[in-house]
Amino acid sequence: MANARGSSRRVFLKTVVAAGATGTVAGAQVANAAAPAEHLDLPPPKPSALPPNAQVAAAEVGQVPNAPEESRKPGSDFMVDVMKSLNFDYLLTNPASSVRSFHESLINYGGNKMPEMLTCMHEESAIGMAHGYFKITGKPIPVLVHGTVGLQHATMGIFNAWCDRVPIIVIGGNHLDAATRPPGVPTFHAAQDPNAIIRDFTKWDDQPVSLNHFAQSMVRAYRIAMTPPYEPVAISLDAGLQEVPYPKGEKLQIPKYVASAPPQADAAALREAAKLLAEAENPVIIADRAARTLAGMRLVTELAETLQAPVIDQLGRLNIATNHYLNQSARGRALIAQADVILGLELSDFWGTVNGYIDNEDNHGHGLQERGTKPSAKLISISATELLSKSNFQDFQRFQPVDIGMAGDAEASLPLLIEYIKSALPAGKKDALSQRAERMKKAWAENRARSIAAAGIAWDAQPISTARLCAEIWNQIKGEDWSMVSRDSFHSSWPTRLWPFDKYYQFIGASGGYGVGYGAPAAVGAALANRAFGRFSLNIQSDGDLMYAPGVLWTAAHHKIPLLNVMHNNRGYHQEVMHVQRMSNRHDRVANLGGGSVPVGTGIENPNIDYARLASSLGMWSAGPITDPKDLAPALKRAVEVVKSGEPALVDVVCQPR
Amino acid sequence: MTRSFLQFASLSFAVLVGSSLQATAADDTGHAQFLKYGCWQCHGTEGQGTSAGPKLAPEPLPYEAFSAFVRSSSRQMPPFREQVLPDQDLQAIHAYLSSRPPAVDVKKFIDP
Numbered sequence: 001m002a003n004a005r006g007s008s009r010r011v012f013l014k015t016v017v018a019a020g021a022t023g024t025v026a027g028a029q030v031a032n033a034a035a036p037a038e039h040l041d042l043p044p045p046k047p048s049a050l051p052p053n054a055q056v057a058a059a060e061v062g063q064v065p066n067a068p069e070e071s072r073k074p075g076s077d078f079m080v081d082v083m084k085s086l087n088f089d090y091l092l093t094n095p096a097s098s099v100r101s102f103h104e105s106l107i108n109y110g111g112n113k114m115p116e117m118l119t120c121m122h123e124e125s126a127i128g129m130a131h132g133y134f135k136i137t138g139k140p141i142p143v144l145v146h147g148t149v150g151l152q153h154a155t156m157g158i159f160n161a162w163c164d165r166v167p168i169i170v171i172g173g174n175h176l177d178a179a180t181r182p183p184g185v186p187t188f189h190a191a192q193d194p195n196a197i198i199r200d201f202t203k204w205d206d207q208p209v210s211l212n213h214f215a216q217s218m219v220r221a222y223r224i225a226m227t228p229p230y231e232p233v234a235i236s237l238d239a240g241l242q243e244v245p246y247p248k249g250e251k252l253q254i255p256k257y258v259a260s261a262p263p264q265a266d267a268a269a270l271r272e273a274a275k276l277l278a279e280a281e282n283p284v285i286i287a288d289r290a291a292r293t294l295a296g297m298r299l300v301t302e303l304a305e306t307l308q309a310p311v312i313d314q315l316g317r318l319n320i321a322t323n324h325y326l327n328q329s330a331r332g333r334a335l336i337a338q339a340d341v342i343l344g345l346e347l348s349d350f351w352g353t354v355n356g357y358i359d360n361e362d363n364h365g366h367g368l369q370e371r372g373t374k375p376s377a378k379l380i381s382i383s384a385t386e387l388l389s390k391s392n393f394q395d396f397q398r399f400q401p402v403d404i405g406m407a408g409d410a411e412a413s414l415p416l417l418i419e420y421i422k423s424a425l426p427a428g429k430k431d432a433l434s435q436r437a438e439r440m441k442k443a444w445a446e447n448r449a450r451s452i453a454a455a456g457i458a459w460d461a462q463p464i465s466t467a468r469l470c471a472e473i474w475n476q477i478k479g480e481d482w483s484m485v486s487r488d489s490f491h492s493s494w495p496t497r498l499w500p501f502d503k504y505y506q507f508i509g510a511s512g513g514y515g516v517g518y519g520a521p522a523a524v525g526a527a528l529a530n531r532a533f534g535r536f537s538l539n540i541q542s543d544g545d546l547m548y549a550p551g552v553l554w555t556a557a558h559h560k561i562p563l564l565n566v567m568h569n570n571r572g573y574h575q576e577v578m579h580v581q582r583m584s585n586r587h588d589r590v591a592n593l594g595g596g597s598v599p600v601g602t603g604i605e606n607p608n609i610d611y612a613r614l615a616s617s618l619g620m621w622s623a624g625p626i627t628d629p630k631d632l633a634p635a636l637k638r639a640v641e642v643v644k645s646g647e648p649a650l651v652d653v654v655c656q657p658r
Numbered sequence: 659m660t661r662s663f664l665q666f667a668s669l670s671f672a673v674l675v676g677s678s679l680q681a682t683a684a685d686d687t688g689h690a691q692f693l694k695y696g697c698w699q700c701h702g703t704e705g706q707g708t709s710a711g712p713k714l715a716p717e718p719l720p721y722e723a724f725s726a727f728v729r730s731s732s733r734q735m736p737p738f739r740e741q742v743l744p745d746q747d748l749q750a751i752h753a754y755l756s757s758r759p760p761a762v763d764v765k766k767f768i769d770p
Contacts, residue, residue: 358734368732452768456761457713458706465706471768492709498768574699578710581696585736590743591696598699657699658708 075211076105076242078252082215084114085254086222088142088169090133090528091115092126094153096146098173098189101242103144115142118528118559120521121551123150127157128521129528129552130168132485135317135508136529138293140225142169147189147236155198156515161232162201163348163395164316164512165289165385167225169218170198170234176207177240186239195234200392203231207238211246212253219255227260228292228409229384265382265408267416273343273380273404274420278429280341280378283309286332286353287319287410290345294504296411300345301326303418306425308436310335315488316348316509321502325437325444330451330497336372344381344402345410348512351398354379361586382417384409395513451497463654464629466568470494472629473538473566476636480536480644482506485526486519490542491568492658505535516573517548520565524556527563527648536643537562541650543569543604543611550614556648557619564643565650566636567611569625570657577602577657615650624652688754691747695738705755711735715758724752 079102083091095103106117120126123145130141145154151172161168175181175190195205204224208214214235221233246252277283285304291297300319304311310328312335313319320327328335336342336354344350354377356370363369373379379402386407389396406413425433455467470491478499487510488495501507508526511518523539530537546553546567556563580599584591594600612622621642623635632653639649692698692705700711707713711734718724725748731737738748 358732360732360734360736362732448769452765453761454707454713455768456764457716458702458704458758459762459764461702461704461706463703465702465704466708467706471764474768489709577696578699581699582736584696585738585742588739588742590694593694597693599696656702656706656708658702658710 076101080110088115093144098147122549123153125521129525132522132525205234207236262409262412265406265413278424284339289316299414318507323500350400466491519545554618611652688750715755718755
């Protein structure tokens with residue numbers, strides 16, 4: 001058996017080499033170029049079950065089982081070669097029959113390396129992990145999902161990635177051929193057009209019908225996903241194509257991947273924008289997903305320093321260090337109101353940025369809308385999302401007219417914009433810029449002092465204040481090369497108000513689509529990425545979010561992904577708590593608490609969930625629930641040591657709502 | 659002299675205890691109302707303020723201004739009308755907020 005397998009692989013590779021030698025074209029590489037030589041003579045894997053006999057195999061795959069040995073290489077082996085050519089570090093999956101051949105090829109033929117398979121307990125968790133991983137590494141991870149059912153589980157995560165401009169390669173199994181697919185469950189899990197359910201929030205998809213088609217589509221999908229605006233893509237993987245041996249002598253080729261340069265804003269429009277900004281008295285820069293990389297963060301900072309203009313960081317990504325004096329995010333509304341020129345960089349909601357919306361009874365119950373800028377203020381936008389809009393899901397937000405609109409990637413456009421601004425700055429502006437810088441330094445210091453003073457209010461409160469929580473965490477991790485792999489707005493933004501975030505990887509933004517269930521898996525995925533760099537990953541975890549799919553804690557424990565999870569356990573779906581309270585007031589009623597502490601239907605109490613025991617049951621070190629703030633520091637200290645030893649840990653803390 | 663001192667000390671003690679008990683009662687009643695009417699949801703259980711609602715304590719607005727805003731807010735906070743939140747309960751809430759201790763100086767803890 002071993003010889004037969006090894007021999008078979010050699011024959012397969014020789015065949016491909018021969019095919020490549022005769023069929024190579026410019027810009028293409030032959031399939032075996034990425035094939036792992038060290039896998040050619042692997043010992044036979046121990047079977048976990050008896051192999052099927054000829055009749056069973058024929059019944060399962062609907063194929064004639066007596067093909068010559070040298071042509072019995074499954075198509076999925078070649079698919080693995082394609083995957084290796086794209087240098088994926090990992091592949092995330094919840095196992096599924098519609099991808100069984102590809103799965104087998106990945107772990108046996110591919111040796112479970114590049115990509116290494118990670119076991120996930122829910123497809124939405126797998127997508128969330130890929131989402132978080134990308135935001136640390138800038139590399140996408142493929143997610144392998146079952147046909148129809150697995151893809152439907154994955155949809156919410158894909159929508160989040162779409163809204164957050166994150167590339168994810170979704171590969172979904174499917175039994176396309178109705179005449180040969182097995183009856184019963186596999187047919188329930190087959191679809192004519194499986195990617196239709198995610199087409200509204202993916203950038204591109206395909207369902208290859210040949211191996212060369214698969215190779216071209218995978219490389220094409222990768223390139224499309226990785227060209228800003230980054231977005232998810234999907235490949236439907238036909239089971240027959242995976243399992244059927246490909247014909248002897250078929251010429252298989254893997255196209256060479258070359259990244260496309262990102263789209264840059266029009267030079268004339270950039271020059272016009274530069275002139276406005278250079279001449280402005282009160283220019284304001286607002287950045288959301290502007291910095292795609294560390295270089296992008298440096299560029300936003302250079303732009304701000306060139307103009308000595310305040311930056312309002314909306315934190316889709318970390319765009320400027322929180323301890324930089326031009327980071328004036330805390331004064332956002334006031335600065336926007338005073339601005340004469342506003343530059344928006346990759347804003348997800350320009351309208352909401354420059355207008356106010358008050359959720360009250362005004363306007364026949366639709367809420368009060370207020371202009372947030374001077375009527376004379378000039379608005380400039382650079383955004384790659386203008387290059388890609390779809391109609392159904394409304395992530396493009398309300399329409400905001402601007403004075404100069406540029407469809408282009410902000411990070412790619414900033415070098416030219418900065419150059420133009422330097423040329424356009426009037427010679428006599430130097431003193432005005434210095435004075436502006438001094439005002440910004442003073443305002444930053446005052447805001448910092450206010451934040452620290454505010455953190456001391458209710459310092460000893462029970463439930464524990466989120467300021468105390470974040471201050472205690474900071475005391476434990478400040479000596480580490482840390483990375484916060486969770487959003488911070490659910491705990492009153494204390495981390496970005498108190499900690500010095502000055503490295504791009506220290507903050508990864510939020511979900512994008514506000515779909516609950518993103519937090520825990522994204523944190524695990526980001527921690528997986530940080531593991532390779534030896535960084536300390538911290539996740540401040542919302543309770544409701546974790547309970548969407550807590551199995552991701554097992555994935556972290558199983559794959560030894562070091563991550564400190566600190567539960568922000570407020571025992572409720574707190575955003576909804578506040579919404580129901582608002583409606584109760586509007587309708588002049590006292591909210592029905594139903595014997596609990598929050599309106600009926602919004603609490604996670606009675607019984608209270610014991611997150612420490614939950615984590616422990618999934619193989620993770622844990623502590624809590626902690627209710628007395630004095631117990632917080634010792635528990636966190638122990639947890640930090642666990643994480644530094646290479647394991648995940650969880651500390652459950654009963655906290656204030658926000 | 660000794661008797662006078664003891665009488666004075668007893669009286670002082672009684673006043674202090676009475677004051678403390680009154681504060682505790684106001685504290686308990688007001689805190690219960692603060693929770694019952696959902697004020698804590700946006701402002702925190704001690705009125706310390708959160709990203710969803712500004713700081714109310716310590717040192718809340720004078721009662722008249724506080725009450726006027728609660729009754730007729732036209733901003734993000736929904737108004738609480740008297741039929742929902744009676745004056746007596748609103749006064750108890752204000753007393754609770756007034757009783758909150760001052761902020762702890764945590765500068766050295768956060769920014770050593």
